[in-house]
Amino acid sequence: MATESLKYLNPDSETEVKTKVFPRPGQNTKGIINWLTTIDHKKIGIMYGMAALFFLILGGLEALLIRSQLWNHNMDVLTNREYNQMFTMHGTTMVFLVIMPLSAAFFNFIMPLQIGARDVAFPRMNTLSLWCFIAGGIVLNLSWFFTGGSPAIGWFGYAPLTDTRFAEVLGDMGPDFWIFSLQILGLASLLASFNFITTIINMRAPGMTMMRLPVFTWMTLIVSFLIILAFPAITIALVELMFDRTYGTNFYDFLEGGKPHLWQHLFWIFGHPEVYILILPAMGIVSEIIPVFSRKPLFGYGLIIFSGAIIGFMGFAVWSHHMFTTGMGIVATSAFSILTMLIAIPTGVKIFNWIGTMWGGRIRFETPMLFALGFITMFMVGGFTGIMHSSVPIDAQHQDSYFVVAHFHYVLIGGALFGLFAGFYFWLPKLTGKMLNEKLGKFVFTLMFIGFNLTFFPMHYLGMIGQPRRTHSYNEGHGFETWNQIATIGAFILGVGIVIGVYQFVTAAFNKKLKPAGKNPWDARTLEWTLSSPVKEYNFARTPIIKARDQAWENNYGPEENHSQKEPLDDHGVHMPDRSWYPLITGLGFLGLVLGMLFHQSVDVNTGEIIRNYTPAIAGGVVAILGIIMWAIEGPAGYHLFPKEDEE
Amino acid sequence: MSEASAHAIDHHEPVTSTGIPNKKVLMWAFLGSDCMFFGTLISTHLIYRKISATVGGNFLDIRDIFDIELTSFSTFILLASSLFMALAVSAIHKGNLNSTRWMLFGTIVFGAIFLACQVYEFTHFVHAPGNELTLSSYRGEPHVFGSTFYVLTGTHGTHVAIGVFWLIGWLIYSFTGKMSTADAMDIECCGLYWHFVDIVWILIFPVVYLMEYAF
Numbered sequence A: 001m002a003t004e005s006l007k008y009l010n011p012d013s014e015t016e017v018k019t020k021v022f023p024r025p026g027q028n029t030k031g032i033i034n035w036l037t038t039i040d041h042k043k044i045g046i047m048y049g050m051a052a053l054f055f056l057i058l059g060g061l062e063a064l065l066i067r068s069q070l071w072n073h074n075m076d077v078l079t080n081r082e083y084n085q086m087f088t089m090h091g092t093t094m095v096f097l098v099i100m101p102l103s104a105a106f107f108n109f110i111m112p113l114q115i116g117a118r119d120v121a122f123p124r125m126n127t128l129s130l131w132c133f134i135a136g137g138i139v140l141n142l143s144w145f146f147t148g149g150s151p152a153i154g155w156f157g158y159a160p161l162t163d164t165r166f167a168e169v170l171g172d173m174g175p176d177f178w179i180f181s182l183q184i185l186g187l188a189s190l191l192a193s194f195n196f197i198t199t200i201i202n203m204r205a206p207g208m209t210m211m212r213l214p215v216f217t218w219m220t221l222i223v224s225f226l227i228i229l230a231f232p233a234i235t236i237a238l239v240e241l242m243f244d245r246t247y248g249t250n251f252y253d254f255l256e257g258g259k260p261h262l263w264q265h266l267f268w269i270f271g272h273p274e275v276y277i278l279i280l281p282a283m284g285i286v287s288e289i290i291p292v293f294s295r296k297p298l299f300g301y302g303l304i305i306f307s308g309a310i311i312g313f314m315g316f317a318v319w320s321h322h323m324f325t326t327g328m329g330i331v332a333t334s335a336f337s338i339l340t341m342l343i344a345i346p347t348g349v350k351i352f353n354w355i356g357t358m359w360g361g362r363i364r365f366e367t368p369m370l371f372a373l374g375f376i377t378m379f380m381v382g383g384f385t386g387i388m389h390s391s392v393p394i395d396a397q398h399q400d401s402y403f404v405v406a407h408f409h410y411v412l413i414g415g416a417l418f419g420l421f422a423g424f425y426f427w428l429p430k431l432t433g434k435m436l437n438e439k440l441g442k443f444v445f446t447l448m449f450i451g452f453n454l455t456f457f458p459m460h461y462l463g464m465i466g467q468p469r470r471t472h473s474y475n476e477g478h479g480f481e482t483w484n485q486i487a488t489i490g491a492f493i494l495g496v497g498i499v500i501g502v503y504q505f506v507t508a509a510f511n512k513k514l515k516p517a518g519k520n521p522w523d524a525r526t527l528e529w530t531l532s533s534p535v536k537e538y539n540f541a542r543t544p545i546i547k548a549r550d551q552a553w554e555n556n557y558g559p560e561e562n563h564s565q566k567e568p569l570d571d572h573g574v575h576m577p578d579r580s581w582y583p584l585i586t587g588l589g590f591l592g593l594v595l596g597m598l599f600h601q602s603v604d605v606n607t608g609e610i611i612r613n614y615t616p617a618i619a620g621g622v623v624a625i626l627g628i629i630m631w632a633i634e635g636p637a638g639y640h641l642f643p644k645e646d647e648e
Numbered sequence B: 001m002s003e004a005s006a007h008a009i010d011h012h013e014p015v016t017s018t019g020i021p022n023k024k025v026l027m028w029a030f031l032g033s034d035c036m037f038f039g040t041l042i043s044t045h046l047i048y049r050k051i052s053a054t055v056g057g058n059f060l061d062i063r064d065i066f067d068i069e070l071t072s073f074s075t076f077i078l079l080a081s082s083l084f085m086a087l088a089v090s091a092i093h094k095g096n097l098n099s100t101r102w103m104l105f106g107t108i109v110f111g112a113i114f115l116a117c118q119v120y121e122f123t124h125f126v127h128a129p130g131n132e133l134t135l136s137s138y139r140g141e142p143h144v145f146g147s148t149f150y151v152l153t154g155t156h157g158t159h160v161a162i163g164v165f166w167l168i169g170w171l172i173y174s175f176t177g178k179m180s181t182a183d184a185m186d187i188e189c190c191g192l193y194w195h196f197v198d199i200v201w202i203l204i205f206p207v208v209y210l211m212e213y214a215f
């Protein structure tokens, strides 16, 4: 950073607060403390991304073990129980520790830049979200080391698999780890979403009206609303389950009057909106990339946003399509079937808009665009199979077969992950200031595209001829072997592709051989491309005044009256909030609380009675509360930076 | 300029796009989310209420242990606390510190009475001779009513308790001499929360208690 050009008014902003227990790190803090106490949305985004990429590799290894087990009939790579643990951990990891945090990484890094803000509305709360997410990842994976090992209940944790009396291993703690990690991950997502909603509603630069917001920002807003409305259902369902397992309530205990069916409803009331939480960010990313590489404005901007909102809204009304075979009765089943068919319409609208954008454009096939095109085509395949199982009689055939596995991997890998990879290739130049290696990028795309289709296309067929999902092995004579072997080979190819891609992302910042990117290497359209790459810590030296929708594009090619202006440079400088220790401390407190709750029970060896010791949990809670109180007391504080006129 | 820097930077509420302060938007978003928390709990309660109306073949009459007079009283108290809360907000807007302090105090006391009633009710139910309602049983037989009842009303009670502690924080702060009209917006957010928790109780009271006397 060009430090010499910054006139530091207050180089030692700690002076005021030295007396506090944890001295507040000043603005020149470097190294690890800088990262631990940062409240900068860009650094937080980077940490979200790095952690999620780590979990992507971990979840991928779990998937490869599953695929190895299915290589041939009656294999013994994994035991029955290990197999169940593997698909549970794989699913939970990929949904909560990979796709959601990768989306959060982009929300954090890109969204404030797109709306012309200096940070999110509550920077310290943003840091707390990050630490809660990391704590959740740790708790989930700690389960491997304790009684019973990891949960073996599926990512959906259906009752009564979670009932303590039916545990395969006495005192199995796996489901408890699963419950508590999901709770703390839910907290992370909720806090982040409150923050993003406030930011987008309230922190837009002057002139940045709602209908000038970039589509990615719009999708951030919609997804945040989905999160705050859908997560409570699973939070409460998990609380009830926790009470069942720990205090003997009967919510899901069918032997004592509970209804396992209720769990399915509550889980899917969360679960279906969740799949849109996973896909809409990728749709936002693709909506940014396609216009840039087609050199045309987005076709039907309003329609794309409106259909996104409709998808979000209707997403709350289709959950029972996951339960068609549970016997809900004809009326309910038909209603959910019709609504599920209807929700495909706004989804289709978006696809046509993207095609309309490309139509007649001058398309450049660079890596981000390749992934975006991969997204459209592969997501369409997943959408088609989705519509197929919206039909009840057909779904009765698909349910619990590999056909469903094919469906959701086409939407989740071919859709969400391809979209997110497109985002990496698109925005990493902005993040690192360097162009990624285009040849390597294309190679990664090729590997992933081929590997992905080899793995999951045969699963459609396997499902149709009867291979059940979530099943440890199959017998000889069904004709499953060949296609499973193709799928396994494909999975390894896909794995290699992902590893190379991740390597390319992680090393981009340090790779000296890469060419510098400049402000706007793709000739892109939105506001973040008016800033230097990498972006300065204060984002905008002067708040921009927005005049048009595709502001960066208008500045370069549009008429004079559409060029953005800048607010006058006042002698007050750029206000930067101070770093803080308290998000980390509060996060550690939550971690302590959760671990304390997990281990609060023990059994008296002599009497067989349950002994409860809440001291560690309470200690954790107290740390969290003290953290919050100190946080409130220290206030946002801050310092001022004085960038030169147009240093941004 | 550099003299000014010796002081911690005074933080003005930033100008926002909508003109609504950030914290208020945050609070509204949170309350929207909280609706879904209670929505899920109340639905669970209603779903199970009829399904598991019998114990050991006998019809379960929860009225045997309900003490509707007590609950009506605590409902009234909680409603009244909302009045104090509203007055506290209006007082701080006017900069009347003394009145703010008393109104906060009133809200806290009434909130605490409500909580005390709930604690009394819970212990009373768990130990009601012959009619014990526990988390897992009623009259010694496995049952779901206790599960949904305690978890739902307990979650609400937790909300009230958090509100009480938050208000106590403000009360203590009012004695530091720093409180001013600049804090009005923060106290208003606290008030939003308090009123919301109240409204939820207005829903819980008929759905969980009164309905047992009607249908």
Ligand code: HEM
Residues within 6 Å of the ligand: A156, A275, A276, A278, A279, A321, A322, A340, A341, A343, A344, A347, A382, A383, A384, A385, A386, A387, A389, A390, A395, A398, A399, A400, A404, A407, A408, A411, A412, A415, A416
């Ligand atoms: C055109 C839109 C879509 C329709 C009509 C649709 C329909 C369905 C239906 C009916 C099922 C239940 C199949 C069964 O279990 O028998 C299902 C499963 C699933 N869908 Fe979709 N879907 C659509 C898009 C998506 C998207 C965008 C995602 C995620 C990004 C997604 C993720 C999933 C997942 C994860 C499952 C399996 C859940 C499980 O049982 O573990 N779907 N879908």
Ligand SMILES: [Cu+2]
Residues within 6 Å of the ligand: A271, A272, A275, A318, A319, A321, A322
């Ligand atoms: Cu669904």
